[in-house]
Amino acid sequence: MRVKAKVILSGVLGLLLLTQACDNPNRLPDNVTYTEHIAPLMYKNCTGCHREGGGAHFNLVTYADAKKYGAASAFVMRERMMPPWPADPHYTEFVGQKVMSERDIRLVEKWVQDGMKEGPADKMPKLPDYPKGSLIGTPDLRIPVQPYLLPANSIDKFLLVKIPFELPADTYASVVEFMPGNGGVVHHVNGDMVKYDFDKKKTVYVGENIADMIEDSTIKIAFEKLGLPNDDGTYPTLQKSVVNYLPGTYGQRYPEGLGGYKLPRKGAFLLNDLHYGFTKDKAVWDSSYINIFFSKLPPNRPVQEFQLGTIGVSPVLPDLILQPNTVKNVYSKYTIPEDISVLTINPHMHLIGKSFKAYALKPDGDTIRLISIPKWDFNWQYFYTFKKLVKIPKGSTIVAEGVYDNTKNNMNNPFSPPRLVKDQNGSMRATDEMFQFIITYVPYKEGDENISLE
Numbered sequence: 001m002r003v004k005a006k007v008i009l010s011g012v013l014g015l016l017l018l019t020q021a022c023d024n025p026n027r028l029p030d031n032v033t034y035t036e037h038i039a040p041l042m043y044k045n046c047t048g049c050h051r052e053g054g055g056a057h058f059n060l061v062t063y064a065d066a067k068k069y070g071a072a073s074a075f076v077m078r079e080r081m082m083p084p085w086p087a088d089p090h091y092t093e094f095v096g097q098k099v100m101s102e103r104d105i106r107l108v109e110k111w112v113q114d115g116m117k118e119g120p121a122d123k124m125p126k127l128p129d130y131p132k133g134s135l136i137g138t139p140d141l142r143i144p145v146q147p148y149l150l151p152a153n154s155i156d157k158f159l160l161v162k163i164p165f166e167l168p169a170d171t172y173a174s175v176v177e178f179m180p181g182n183g184g185v186v187h188h189v190n191g192d193m194v195k196y197d198f199d200k201k202k203t204v205y206v207g208e209n210i211a212d213m214i215e216d217s218t219i220k221i222a223f224e225k226l227g228l229p230n231d232d233g234t235y236p237t238l239q240k241s242v243v244n245y246l247p248g249t250y251g252q253r254y255p256e257g258l259g260g261y262k263l264p265r266k267g268a269f270l271l272n273d274l275h276y277g278f279t280k281d282k283a284v285w286d287s288s289y290i291n292i293f294f295s296k297l298p299p300n301r302p303v304q305e306f307q308l309g310t311i312g313v314s315p316v317l318p319d320l321i322l323q324p325n326t327v328k329n330v331y332s333k334y335t336i337p338e339d340i341s342v343l344t345i346n347p348h349m350h351l352i353g354k355s356f357k358a359y360a361l362k363p364d365g366d367t368i369r370l371i372s373i374p375k376w377d378f379n380w381q382y383f384y385t386f387k388k389l390v391k392i393p394k395g396s397t398i399v400a401e402g403v404y405d406n407t408k409n410n411m412n413n414p415f416s417p418p419r420l421v422k423d424q425n426g427s428m429r430a431t432d433e434m435f436q437f438i439i440t441y442v443p444y445k446e447g448d449e450n451i452s453l454e
């Protein structure tokens with residue numbers, strides 16, 4: 001009910017504003033120019049990534065840039081490929097969503113059709129200040145990731161990377177932020193934290209720091225190469241999803257009292273994985289690093305997580321065996337045993353994925369929408385953060401549905417002609433498949449629905 005009221009209210013407000021502003025808001029200016037119309041729109045929607053060190057491989061900062069990529073830009077905006085935001089904003093909204101208005105897209109199209117005029121220099125906006133070193137503040141501790149030389153003409157690399165640390169005492173952190181050294185090649189990061197019992201590991205600085213997910217064929221071999229086990233061969237605890245990165249995303253800072261981590265005296269961040277895109281002509285170095293923001297308070301409501309699907313709490317049904325030249329629907333569902341407040345969700349599939357949808361069915365029959373991704377995009381797998389905590393009551397069934405397209409119509413199909421592709425027990429190779437829906441949450445408390453995460 002509340003949602004509806006809000007929509008109506010904002011509709012009325014919108015109308016009021018429009019009638020005040022001009023007679024027809026959808027009318028485009030006769031003379032669309034770069035400095036007056038296009039630069040402001042690109043600085044708002046594109047240069048977060050399309051600038052030096054921003055993560056994309058070309059810039060959209062100057063008139064010359066914009067002109068060079070004008071037609072391509074109009075195309076990718078119209079197709080809603082850029083800015084990348086695969087989730088359907090009409091189904092659910094999230095923090096930081098990147099969705100352009102229809103009018104802005106038409107502006108760019110008109111600009112291109114009319115010959116991409118530059119416009120008056122005094123209308124040119126200033127490029128936003130993009131912070132260096134951290135996107136969220138001044139970190140208390142910075143730990144370098146071992147520099148990596150990405151060979152020329154390489155294929156995409158999926159690495160397991162260990163970033164060990166030893167601290168003088170147990171410490172609390174509010175956020176752990178990954179900063180790419182070379183934004184042009186670092187594609188994405190999912191990272192966990194390894195926590196050692198102090199006397200079970202003499203030193204964390206043993207073993208290699210980097211393993212190759214493909215060459216070091218199994219996780220077990222890779223973990224041993226990285227020297228992760230305790231001295232007696234047993235395994236330390238792993239805290240999942242402590243640090244994640246995708247171009248254009250920020251380390252998530254939650255309101256006071258929510259989230260945060262206890263950092264052990266001996267530990268390591270385990271990037272699991274760090275995905276590098278390929279480079280063409282020359283080998284390039286990457287020296288990324290991790291920023292830690294300490295917190296005085298212990299995490300009194302630590303964020304927890306579970307996942308549906310592959311190696312999760314509920315199986316993929318029917319199994320994830322994708323015969324060549326077929327389209328297959330799968331699902332996974334799980335009934336939650338307690339009231340939870342959801343913070344973020346992360347749908348995960350690989351290259352054969354076509355679409356994804358998730359929702360919760362409440363015991364009273366109502367549906368809570370979680371996410372719909374009509375066109376799956378392997379490259380943009382965000383941890384989507386809800387604007388406010390979403391309560392899902394005990395006894396609700398969370399349902400995740402996926403469609404896989406293992407035909408030649410799927411442009412991302414890694415095999416031509418298509419081959420049998422399946423779930424290999426959670427293998428993260430992009431050419432094997434996975435179906436996962438990861439949920440981060442805290443146990444529900446009265447009033448959580450009003451906590452904003454923006």
Ligand code: HEC
Nearest residue numbers: 045046048049055056069072073076082083084247248379
């Ligand atoms: C969140 C980061 C991000 C934002 C925001 C973003 N881009 Fe991109 N863009 C990329 C990356 C990275 C690529 C490289 C292709 C890939 O990995 O998907 C790319 C590729 C492109 C391409 C080339 C497509 C191709 O087929 O090679 C165009 C054109 C483009 N972007 C235009 C834009 C425009 C215009 C905007 C703003 C309306 C924008 N992008 C916003 C990250 C971004």
